[in-house]
Amino acid sequence: MQLPPVPAPDADARRAAVARYAELAVPAGALGRLAELGCWLAEVQGSCPPRPPARPRVVLVAADHGIAAAGVSAYPPGVTARQVRAARENTAPVAVLAPAAGASLRVVDVGIDHRGETDPAPDERYHVRAGSGRIDRADALTEQETERAVAVGRALADEEVDSGADLLVPAALGVGATTPASVLVAALTGAEPVAVVGRGSGIDDETWMRKAAAVRDALRRARPHIRDPLTLVRVAGGVDVAVLTGLLAQAAVRRTPVLLDGVVVGAAALVADRWAPGARRWWVVAQRSSEPAMELAVAHLDLVPLLDLQVRLGDGSAALAAVALLPMAARLLAETATAADSGIAPAAPAEV
């Protein structure tokens, strides 16, 4: 699959932002992370001062995972479909938070296994496969499904950007999803299984041991493919990770900033930055994660999380808290007085 090269963010706009912060009537560095956010907004928007994002958009992709049958989650299969229903009825956390952050939400069923549920038929334009393969024993996807999932992700990015979205928050819903995410992160960072396996949906010690065994077995199948990111996703990922990989890569191609949140998105980000080098420069990580695999992924991408709200959902909820800070960062740079204009400046050293 051919992807256009990822452009670099605008270095001139970044330089202008850094220079403007230095002129503001505040002590050097006193705006902390808000100044960093403002510089990032300037470079990804290509203008200084930056604008508050006008149309932040959460794209929540939902998929089931065959590995859930190995008992790796606190939740039974079937819950994914119910979570999607709650998101569409605005009673899932991410749907509750989106309007409070000035964002809108799109929920896309890319791979729910609807067997046994009386859901309406999924939209075939986006539904790639009903659940992915059990990755401790088999490939997650076929080659064709992988290509299709990545293409769906790219199409989602294009649709959103063409509709005016100027900030994307990719997110994932799916019982068992942190298991393939942990495998991918272990494969791409060289970590051992026990170093990546977290508590996911809130699992107990026995479930944790089953999850660690599943990660170990899947990792053995994955390791031969670490030089080929899309094959890695095919073997040890899932529909959601493949879609998110396509979405993240295409968003970078389309010069669109992204907030990362959750280990499934984090795993897709690692894959996407391999497949589309430089994509990471379009991203900010919303919060520290309690999932060790996400911490590894973030460190590997050389990014620094913005918040530490200890939200363990992965559905984009914590990213929405970060979305709420972006208008602040943009307005600070645009509206704060300069030292020269206001006369608010440090004393010259000789005067003290």
Added chain:
Amino acid sequence: MQLPPVPAPDADARRAAVARYAELAVPAGALGRLAELGCWLAEVQGSCPPRPPARPRVVLVAADHGIAAAGVSAYPPGVTARQVRAARENTAPVAVLAPAAGASLRVVDVGIDHRGETDPAPDERYHVRAGSGRIDRADALTEQETERAVAVGRALADEEVDSGADLLVPAALGVGATTPASVLVAALTGAEPVAVVGRGSGIDDETWMRKAAAVRDALRRARPHIRDPLTLVRVAGGVDVAVLTGLLAQAAVRRTPVLLDGVVVGAAALVADRWAPGARRWWVVAQRSSEPAMELAVAHLDLVPLLDLQVRLGDGSAALAAVALLPMAARLLAETATAADSGIAPAAPAEV
């Protein structure tokens, strides 16, 4: 001065919030700090689910400090008045951020020394004294001034609450203000001068040493009064700290939640919780501080900062980032589906 007793927040509302979080369709504890914020809102509002604060209000008090003459700040005296002008013209960071957080701002000159500046005369209802005494050698305030400053602070709280404010963000502006704040924190926590002296407005090593000497000398004058919080403020504080002490105590008496930000507010909070025991239960600390005195004060109050944005302004800017998260916390508790209603629940252990 007689203060009515501080009421306790509503324990029933808190219990109801904790119980409701436990019923939501999310893994136990997965809402992290947003859930803690929601429980706090419920108890301080006395209702569950809580409402998003309807009228968050920043009250920024500005005052000069005699100790600035000792060369403890990066900024020359005279800058306080200019900072106030910028705040009133909406070009100071706190004024830029307030509307982005849905908050409004009141700027009150309680003790600026206007000598040499062509400012309009300050409002005598709130202006207590033109700058406070040089605390390394003399008392900050007289007994009468201290009483008046505390009364001004209490009146400010009453005015705001009576006008409908349901969340207060006290903040301070004033060249040299971190020096008395550091002295008060050292006195009330038993810390040594070098353990409380930070970089304040961004001072160099030489200025830091002058500041440490000033703190040491003022602390020697302050220590005999550590059992009497208002005398401590009179001897080693300043107009701003005294006003903020009154404001914080009266806000608690009026059952009004407060977000704390900045070491001057932190020092006043330590004093206020001594003077008005239990006031701390009405407070949340907005962010970790780079000022060691603030870290000590927060630990002493047994509070845990919400954010770590590395904003070093003390003018309430970082608190406004926290204000933006409160509607999210409130809405999560009100609108998220329960596990029972949505069928999103962990598998029974036997099923796995």
